[in-house]
Amino acid sequence: MQDSVTLTEDDEGKTVINSNGDKIGRVVNVEHGKAHVDPDPGLTDRIRSKLGWGEADEGDYVLDSSSIERVSDGEIHLSR
Template sequence: MCAEFTKDDEGKRVVDADGEQIGIVESVESGTPHVDPDPGMADTIKSKLGWGDADEETYKLDEQNVESISDDEIRLERV
C-alpha cells in the first residue's frame, strides 16, 4: 500500500494482521509515522519491521508494511 500519513494519524492504534495491538502512532514527521510500541511486543515482530533490538522510545513505520488505514487504526500486513 502506498500510504500517505498525516498529523490526523497521530494517536491511532497500530495492529498486526491478526488485529492485535502492537503500538500507538506517537507522531507523524515528514509523512512518516513514529510508533510507540507496546511493552510486550515480541522481538521477532520488531525485527521483521526493521525496528532492531534497540530500546528506543519510538520507531519509524515503513509504509510498505501497511495493509490498510481506517479512522482509528493502522493495520499491518502479515510479516
C-alpha cells in the first residue's frame, strides 16, 4: 500500500476498482486532492470526466485516499 496518495485532476476519468477486482465507479472530479466517484456513470458522464469537465454531485461518493492501494494509468485500486 502506498504511504501517501495525492490525487490530481489527471486522475479524473479513471475507473475505481475495489479489493475484489470489481469496477465500482469512475472518478468524475478531483477537488482538494479528494476524488468524487460516480458509482454508475452514464456515457455522457464518462466522456465529461475524461475531458476534465466532470462536476461533483449529490450522487457521488468522496474517495478517502487512505483506502487507495495504488493508482495506475487508468485505474485506482482500493485496499478495502
